[in-house]
Amino acid sequence: MRFNLLTPPAIIAGALVVACFMVALCGAVLFQSRADALARATEASRNIALIAERDIERNFELYALSLQAVIDGVRDPDVMALPPRLRREALFDRAASASYLGSILVLDANGQVVLDSLGDTPPDVNFADRKYFTVQRDNPHAGLFVSDPYHSRLRGGSSSIALSRRISNPDGSFGGIAMVAVQLAYFHDLFSGLQLGRHGAVALIGTDGLMVMRQPYDPNVIGRDIRSASTFRRFLTAPEGSFTDVSTIDGVHRLYYFKHLKHLPLLIMVAEAQPDIYAAWTQRALVIGSLMAVFALAFVVLAAVLAAQLRRRMRAESELALLARIDGLTGLNNRRTLGEILDQEWRRARRTRSVFSLLFVDVDSFKAYNDYYGHQAGDDALAAVAKCIGENIRRPADSAARYGGEEFLVVLPDTSTQGALAIAETIRTAISELGIAHAASEYGRVTASIGAAAWTPEADGDVTEVIRAADRALYNAKATGRNKVAVCDSRKASATIAGATP
Incomplete structure (x- = not known):
């Protein structure tokens, strides 16, 4: 038996199949390009986080070396026997050229300032209440401690964080601390130069959940405890990773990339807003999708017109074939x-x-x-x-x-x-x-x-x-x-x- 595939229903069905295939193919390409946009955003966030991490860790390493040099100098009787100006230059020379530093201080066991990198005469200030002091006093093995953000008592209330190290007496007892104040302006300037779109955000957060710095900058956010936020709970699940969530600070849906700093109790978060990630893709998808939809519709309409013409032709041929077999007057066979x-x-x-x-x-x-x-x-x-x-x-x-x-x-x-x-x-x-x-x-x-x-x-x-x-x-x-x-x-x-x- 011979089947004629070129029939009006077959043409329309074939056109619908082709149109659906074209739309599906277009959808698959657009879906893949959307996934590519997300992958590119993730990779860009990772690169930004890596650059920021390296800059912070390099500077903090310099600050830590400066503190260790101060401690070594304090333990050296010859250095401590020098006149005040020479002693200050010997103890704090490595930190003299460091940017965004406040003062490097040496506190005695009671929290009183005994040495100051900014002057030969130390200020009459006691910092025994500061956490960077109490942690070192109570824990001989605290090592390099990074404090929470605080307002400086020596620089008119400017926001800073402190790095401190314990100074132990020869018998192991607590002899004081050496600390350096790092101005938060360092992180603000570092983050403000990053391009993350209109609604992007980058932040430095302590592993205890305190916000150290965030861009866009809001002074009310600095020092905020975000331990209860769903995003922060995700930050603690792995050394680094990415996910999407809604910010508890401004309610924007973002793609988050986070990375814990290896040698510091800090993590960097880079977050691009989904509208920014998909802005170019959305515009391109709208244009391509509309053109494909119009083309598919036109293809189906053209097939329908062709099917209608073929149907009329087949009907005419059928009528002609019938007329060739039927007597026109009587309707009987001819x-x-x-x-x-x-x-x-x-x-x-x-x-x-x-x-x-x-x-x-x-x-x-x-x-x-x-x-x-x-x-x-x-x-x-x-x-x-x-x-x-x-x-x-x-x-x-x-x-x-x-x-x-x-x-x-x-x-x-x-x-x-x-x-x-x-x-x-x-x-x-x-x-x-x-x-x-x-x-x-x-x-x-x-x-x-x-x-x-x-x-x-x-x-x-x-x-x-x-x-x-x-x-x-x-x-x-x-x-x-x-x-x-x-x-x-x-x-x-x-x-x-x-x-x-x-």
């Missing part, structure tokens, strides 16, 4: 189709050795009807007779055709003589009962004579034999008075009369 049916059914009857019957139907005195009533009335009468014939053959295998003029041929496969006579008589009676007036007929109405022939095909027989036999039977019906049925079969060459009489 002579060409009749030949195909006769050949097919004759072959089948000969193959199966079954009975093959034909009915030859001829409208009586039709020339006189045409002459009297006109050709239009004649055409109407033929159409009515054809309809009557078609309505009285019931089986799907039976068929009727216009043979020519007022003659019709009915093909009855697998029908015996008796069956053919019964159908012929039914048709003859139905035509007569149409009651179409015929002034030139002895019956006063349109009638038909029918010749029937029933044949069992021989191996070398031909269908024309049956047609001739039916034609002879028709001739006998007309010769004996018309409006009759005559039959001729393969066992009896002569026609016999059956059916109605005048």
Whole structure:
């Protein structure tokens, strides 16, 4: 069996499949580009965090070395025996050129300032209450301690953090501390130069949850405890990583990248806002998606138009094919189709050795009807007779055709003589009962004579034999008075009369 794939439904279905594929492909590309934008943002945040981490750790390492140098100098009797100016230069020389430093102080065991890097005469100030002092006093193994942000008592309240180290006496007892104040302006200047978009943020946070510095800068945020924030809890789950969350400070949805500093109790957070990350992608996706949607829709519409044209063409071709097989006046098969049916059914009857019957139907005195009533009335009468014939053959295998003029041929496969006579008589009676007036007929109405022939095909027989036999039977019906049925079969060459009489 041959299937025609080029049909209107197939064209539309194919267009929809192609359009859906194009849209899906576009969606996949846009989705991947969105993922790429997120990956690029993550990598950019990681690089920023790495740069900031290296800068902070390098400077803090210098500050720690400076503190250690001060402690080593304090433990050296020769250094401590120098005059105040020379002693100060010897102890604090390494920190003289360091940026963003306040003062380097040495406190005694009671928290009193005994040495100051900014002057030969130390200020009369006690810092025993500061955490950077108490931690070193209470814990001999505290090491380098980084304090929480505080407001300096020596520099007009400027924000700073302190780095402190313990000074132990020779017997291991607490002898004081050395501390250096690092101005928060250092972190502010470091972060303010980073480009993170309109809603981006970068922060330095203590591992205890206190905010050391944040950009965008807000003095009210510095020193805030964010331990309860969901973002901070995520910061403590790994040495570094990324995730998306909503900020508890300003409510902006951001992509967070965090990294713990290796040698300091601090972590760096770099956060880009999702609107900034996807701004370029959104604009590009809108343009590309719109163009693809329009193109896919246009493709489907074009396919629909093509399908409609093809449907009209197929309908026209079907109508032409039907007209080529059907008689235009009567609606029955035409002579060409009749030949195909006769050949097919004759072959089948000969193959199966079954009975093959034909009915030859001829409208009586039709020339006189045409002459009297006109050709239009004649055409109407033929159409009515054809309809009557078609309505009285019931089986799907039976068929009727216009043979020519007022003659019709009915093909009855697998029908015996008796069956053919019964159908012929039914048709003859139905035509007569149409009651179409015929002034030139002895019956006063349109009638038909029918010749029937029933044949069992021989191996070398031909269908024309049956047609001739039916034609002879028709001739006998007309010769004996018309409006009759005559039959001729393969066992009896002569026609016999059956059916109605005048």
